[in-house]
Amino acid sequence: xxxxxRGTIFVEEAKILTHQAYPGDQQVLRLHAPKTAAHxxxxxxxxxxxDPQLPIRRPLSTMRVSAQHGWSDCLYKVVGRGTALLAKRQxxxxxxxxxxxxxxxxxLPGRTRPLLMGGGVGIPPMVFLAESLRPQLNTMQPLVLMGxxxxxxxxxxxxxxxxxGIPEGVIGCMPLLEDWGVASRLASQRGYPGCFExxxxxxxxxxxx
Numbered sequence: 001x002x003x004x005x006r007g008t009i010f011v012e013e014a015k016i017l018t019h020q021a022y023p024g025d026q027q028v029l030r031l032h033a034p035k036t037a038a039h040x041x042x043x044x045x046x047x048x049x050x051d052p053q054l055p056i057r058r059p060l061s062t063m064r065v066s067a068q069h070g071w072s073d074c075l076y077k078v079v080g081r082g083t084a085l086l087a088k089r090q091x092x093x094x095x096x097x098x099x100x101x102x103x104x105x106x107x108l109p110g111r112t113r114p115l116l117m118g119g120g121v122g123i124p125p126m127v128f129l130a131e132s133l134r135p136q137l138n139t140m141q142p143l144v145l146m147g148x149x150x151x152x153x154x155x156x157x158x159x160x161x162x163x164x165g166i167p168e169g170v171i172g173c174m175p176l177l178e179d180w181g182v183a184s185r186l187a188s189q190r191g192y193p194g195c196f197e198x199x200x201x202x203x204x205x206x207x208x209x
Contacts, residue, residue: 010035014048014097016089017071024150025078027087028063034070036099042129046074046099051085058082062100063124064131072099075124075153105129112140115207117200119147127174130182137181143207144177144184147200156186158194165207170196 014031021027036046040062047057060074078087089095105125107114114133118126123146133142143163146152152174159173161183172186172194187196187203196203 008039009099009101010039012036012097012099013094014072016091016093016095019087019089019091021087022151022153024148024153025087026075026150026153027078027083028073028075028153029060029086030071030073031095031097032070033072033097033099036097037065037070037072038067040065040072040100040128041104042132043104043125044100044102044128046072046097047101048074048086048098049096050082051089054082054085056082057096057098058086059101061121061124063127065128073124075121077121077150114140114142115204116142116144117147117204118145119200120149123148123153127176130177130184131180133182134180142182144174144182145187145200145203145207146174146184147187147203149188149190151192152186156192156194159183159185163207165209166203167196167206170194170203 012033014033017032018030045059045061047059049057060076063075064073078084116126126144130144154174156172157175158171163183170185173184177184187200
């Protein structure tokens with residue numbers, strides 16, 4: 001039995017540093033949780049108690065962390081009572097957090113063009129993974145594909161990074177990844193400008209072909 005996780009999962013009273021609302025009932029929550037931030041890896045998630053009156057926790061994927069400053073970001077969508085209560089929590093309040101949990105991603109050695117795909121609330125782990133690859137961008141060329149049927153939780157912009165194989169006109173990207181030098185493209189069936197019209201799996205097939 002694998003016991004490698006022992007001593008790496010913590011219970012913290014995490015202070016809310018920022019709590020930003022985006023269209024489509026989406027929220028980005030930044031929590032000061034130093035132990036979780038120090039041990040989180042791409043693919044990790046945390047169990048949050050959304051409100052004291054609701055003891056059952058909700059699992060939220062980790063999108064970014066700063067081990068140096070002790071914060072952790074998560075993106076979530078309001079879909080039920082728990083996340084609706086969480087969305088009402090204010091900066092300065094504390095949230096009971098259990099984390100980091102989960103087995104991290106493992107990249108195969110020698111593969112220099114990893115394809116990272118995530119849709120909706122599946123986007124956060126891809127952002128975390130992409131950020132972890134930044135030190136290797138001189139030898140690695142990751143491509144991040146993101147899909148959403150609600151407005152993306154960021155202001156998309158035209159990419160300046162050329163990606164051979166991507167259909168003409170598909171130029172929308174996530175600015176944060178673009179600033180890191182990581183290529184990204186967006187897909188949706190809602191007709192958003194610069195996005196691929198369809199599923200990210202179809203966009204991936206086009207690129208792979």
